[in-house]
Amino acid sequence: MVVESTGPVKALPQVTASRPTPVVSGAKGLEAVMELRRLRGLSPSTARQLFTSTVAPVVNYASNVWMHAFKNKATGPINRVQRVGAQAIVGTFLTVANSVAEAEAHIATAQYRFWRRAVKMWTDLHTLPDTNPLRRTTARIRKFRRFHRSPLYQVADALKNIEMETLETINPFTLAPWETRIQTDGETMPDPQSAPGGSIQIAISSSARNGFVGFGVAIEKQPPRYRKLKLKTFSMTLGARSEQNPFSAELAAIAHTLNGLVGLKGFRLRLLTSNKAAALTIQNPRQQSGQEFVCQTYKLMNRLRRKGNHIRILWVPTSEDNKLLGLAKEQARAATHEDAIPQAQVPRMKSTTLNLARSQAVTTKALPEDVGRHVKRVDAALPGKHTRQLYDGLSWKEATVLAQLRTGMARLNRYLYRINAAQTDQCACGQARETVEHFLFRCRKWTTQRIALLRCTRTQRGNLSLCLGGKSPSDDQQWTPNLEAVRASIRFAIATGRLDAT
Ligand SMILES: [Zn+2]
Structure with a gap:
């Protein structure tokens, strides 16, 4: 029998089966996050929620298997998802360093999410009933081997100080389905007065x-x-x-x-x-x-x-x-x-052990040394919860203005020149380079728009941290961002129209 060729053989798609790897997860995550970015007009808090509920799970898929291979080369696609996500939430530019974008958008780093999941899984394994084969292998996973090491070995090693073997056992069900549950909702059921005893x-x-x-x-x-x-x-x-x-x-x-x-x-x-x-x-x-x-x-x-x-x-x-x-x-x-x-011999509680293990293995790190020079000057408290407070009341347009000014990657000539998008880094007023400070405080072109901003920051005129909701090194522990000043800065920047995309 002769089989006639009907044309060139179609090239196989590059990813034939979606075997979970960092690259596949990154690619799928990117698809999801692009869809999120397409939804314009979301407030930062809504966008963040959507990121956590629709994008993060796609990236996290099977991360317990591949997270330990998540190094060097493999981090690219997943970091890109994080940056696009930050752009969808607060409108930072894609050129902003990963850790800065994550801090501004107040989303967890990918590593943080993977470790949280891994620690949960390791703890869950130890609460399985003894009849479960996985429960019996935890001791072998923990053992050091040169070859054929379990993907869970690193998790086991990171948590080796926490006693897991004495953890309580949690069965799939507590009571048989037909067993009557006791009611605890109070006064609906009167006490039977006829009870004989006391x-x-x-x-x-x-x-x-x-x-x-x-x-x-x-x-x-x-x-x-x-x-x-x-x-x-x-x-x-x-x-x-x-x-x-x-x-x-x-x-x-x-x-x-x-x-x-x-x-x-x-x-x-x-x-x-x-x-x-x-x-x-x-x-x-x-x-x-x-x-x-x-x-x-x-x-x-x-x-x-x-x-x-x-x-x-x-x-x-x-x-x-x-x-x-x-x-x-x-x-x-x-x-x-x-x-x-302690007088009782009771098994360790899973919930408490899980919290302890997470606090030990999963930590939020400070921003790396070599990134975000501008943002560190503006805000010494990064990464911190205050960024939520800063952005959550804003619309996306207001958020992106604030994010640009805070990260220094803004549509101002100083940055545009750096990425070859402008001929010069000088300001149109001809006085100086167009930096964030020059734009906010000094440029003569915007004197009328600046009146409200100056009124708001009378005592600390020209304080960049104050105007952009950051903590300056001189602020004390009780510091909270001055939202009024931040609002004034945003209104000023929008009134000038300088940061709008053209
Ligand atoms: Zn100027």
Whole structure:
């Protein structure tokens, strides 16, 4: 059989299968971010939100596998996504250095995002049940090998100071779907008055201070079963703050208290807590931290119910003055005094460990030495949260004006000459080079437009940091950007029309 050729064989597309690599992720991210940039008229806060929810996930795809190959050459495409993203958010030029663009737009660096994900994955692996094969390989991943090293080895190495092996186990589900959930929403269900036994009220509280977490319990046995009101209190130091948290302490307290009451028959029990998260978790437990305590609580409650007890868990807002809860709080605080010794052997909480691991492995760095000379002179507080405050109230046009003036990469001759877009770096007024300072404070062409700006900055005339919302080295810790001055600078720049694209 002869097969006739019908024409030239079509060239295969360069990326045949989208095997995740830094380059593929960069290319896909670029597509997504271009679409974001096409949406004109978005405010910086909306654009930032869209970047985080539509662009970042595309770039992050499978980053756990390839992030360690994300070096030198491979960083190009992903850095480009970050810069285009910054342009879509605050309108910095694409020539602005990566770290400066990220700081101005207040978006996380790619490395930051990858490490956050990697740390989460490493922590998640350690909470898997023992039946999961991945859980059993973590020790082997951690071991140093010359060859065939796991992509997770670097993450394991960065987190080697954090004890992960004693982490709690989190099962896919806490309770069988048909098991009745206990309601904690308060007064909708009245206490059955016909209960034969007495009633007991239990208040639970937790405390976290001095590096410890503990809980306190106050139990009030009420008449008529008891002739007099009987009060019993106790407390327990659960563990170090690096392993436990107030939420887990509340759950542990509930389980621990019920465990001490399993001998009761025909009682009405009311458990009070002022921790809403704990109350909601008991009501609707999910695949989450603190699961073991919830499981225990449900088992104990079933045992108590079989003996004719009636149990309710109530959430009481802290604003409500409850004497019993106050007593429990006192006990909890006693459990976390300075030289407390943990009394319980409980597994480490995942949520607390994850936060700790993230704070250790994922850090925001200062701007590199060799970039952003102008922006560093304007703002010594970069990177910082104040950039959000600066830009979020602005329209995109106002934002891009501010971003240009702050980064120094603006449509002014000083910069245009540098990129060969202008014949000279001199200002049209013929007095000096057209720098940001000359444009804002000195150029004679804009004297009338400048009146409002000068009125606003009377005492600190010519202070570049003040006018552009930056922190100057002389400012103290309490410094916040002067938004009024920033607004005036933006209005001035827009009134001159000098920064508009032509
Ligand atoms: Zn001039």
